[in-house]
Amino acid sequence: xxxxxxxxxxxxxxxxxxxxxxxxxxxxxxxxxxxxxxxxxxxxxxxxxxxxxxxxxxxxxxxxxxxxxxxxxxxxxxxxxxxxxxxxxxxxxxxxxxxxxxxxxxxxxxxxxxxxxxxxxxxxxxxxxxxxxxxxxxxxxxxxxxxxxxxxxxxxxxxxxxxxxxxxxxxxxxxxxxxxxxxxxxxxxxxxxxxxxxxxxxxxxxxxxxxxxxxxxxxxxxxxxxxxxxxxxxxxxxxxxxxxxxxxxxxxxxxxxxxxxxxxxxxxxxxxxxxxxxxxxxxxxxxxxxxxxxxxxxxxxxxxxxxxxxxxxxxxxxxxxxxxxxxxxxxxxxxxxxxxxxxxx
Numbered sequence: 425x426x427x428x429x430x431x432x433x434x435x436x437x438x439x440x441x442x443x444x445x446x447x448x449x450x451x452x453x454x455x456x457x458x459x460x461x462x463x464x465x466x467x468x469x470x471x472x473x474x475x476x477x478x479x480x481x482x483x484x485x486x487x488x489x490x491x492x493x494x495x496x497x498x499x500x501x502x503x504x505x506x507x508x509x510x511x512x513x514x515x516x517x518x519x520x521x522x523x524x525x526x527x528x529x530x531x532x533x534x535x536x537x538x539x540x541x542x543x544x545x546x547x548x549x550x551x552x553x554x555x556x557x558x559x560x561x562x563x564x565x566x567x568x569x570x571x572x573x574x575x576x577x578x579x580x581x582x583x584x585x586x587x588x589x590x591x592x593x594x595x596x597x598x599x600x601x602x603x604x605x606x607x608x609x610x611x612x613x614x615x616x617x618x619x620x621x622x623x624x625x626x627x628x629x630x631x632x633x634x635x636x637x638x639x640x641x642x643x644x645x646x647x648x649x650x651x652x653x654x655x656x657x658x659x660x661x662x663x664x665x666x667x668x669x670x671x672x673x674x675x676x677x678x679x680x681x682x683x684x685x686x687x688x689x690x691x692x693x694x695x696x697x698x699x700x701x702x703x704x705x706x707x708x709x710x711x712x713x714x715x716x717x718x719x720x721x722x723x724x725x726x727x728x729x730x731x732x733x734x735x736x737x738x739x740x741x742x743x744x745x746x747x748x749x750x751x752x753x754x755x756x757x758x759x760x761x762x763x764x765x766x767x768x769x
Contacts, residue, residue: 475732480537491769578719589628692712
């Protein structure tokens with residue numbers, strides 16, 4: 425899953441931020457020769473100036489990353505005035521830098537970059553900006569704000585916070601409730617942020633205690649192995665938070681093999697398999713906290729607006745924001761149908 429240095433910005437919901445919303449027109453009190461502050465040009469669905477968007481991301485070796493690419497491609501196809509130049513994607517920083525430099529040399533109008541390593545690719549982001557090509561930095565953030573015009577991404581701390589509050593509310597009436605955590609890769613800042621958010625939320629519930637934590641590797645195999653260890657070590661607990669729905673597939677296998685159904689489980693990210701399990705509601709998985717790949721579609725919307733020198737529909741600003749943090753909604757059986765179409769495989 426993506427590495428992210430948290431930036432708090434404008435909050436948007438998990439669905440892709442549509443550029444189609446129009447700003448409110450002038451009121452009857454507005455004079456004809458002096459337009460209202462909220463009557464400036466905003467991006468909409470109507471064809472406008474042609475924009476070539478370069479898109480460079482890491483290798484799609486994870487369901488979430490594959491969904492990032494799919495969201496970018498499908499959003500670009502929506503607009504007749506957008507041409508998308510997309511790279512193959514690589515986890516090798518030198519190769520990704522080379523791919524981005526090729527896009528710079530092609531003189532694309534705007535770049536959307538999800539770096540394999542934000543720190544390592546900061547210089548190429550700066551290079552694009554200095555060449556007059558604005559950069560939309562997607563999720564994994566560059567070290568310098570000078571390397572991008574706009575950052576858009578998820579909220580890892582918020583994921584943990586919302587997972588903790590959901591579990592805390594579910595266990596509110598239970599004394600001495602015990603919870604465990606199946607984290608992702610511990611050397612990633614995003615994992616540390618998710619754990620901190622979770623721990624901070626649990627402080628609001630004195631009856632709830634975290635009794636165990638195990639780090640996995642965001643893979644099905646590691647999820648199964650580490651969950652088996654947790655189940656062996658913890659004969660009784662009331663709730664589990666798993667950071668990632670891909671590794672959650674393995675965790676659910678281990679749970680089924682152990683014949684355990686005496687606790688509730690909350691996942692993370694928003695995989696289609698998790699949504700389907702939540703909807704079916706015949707197992708331990710009761711909810712998942714989103715880290716929406718629809719952010720890639722929103723990045724295309726932002727890039728198009730930037731290339732056409734327009735603002736964002738629904739805002740009074742002439743320019744697109746400098747930072748947008750998506751909201752990590754909790755999806756359970758009460759709202760799963762609303763999010764089903766965003767689930768990734």
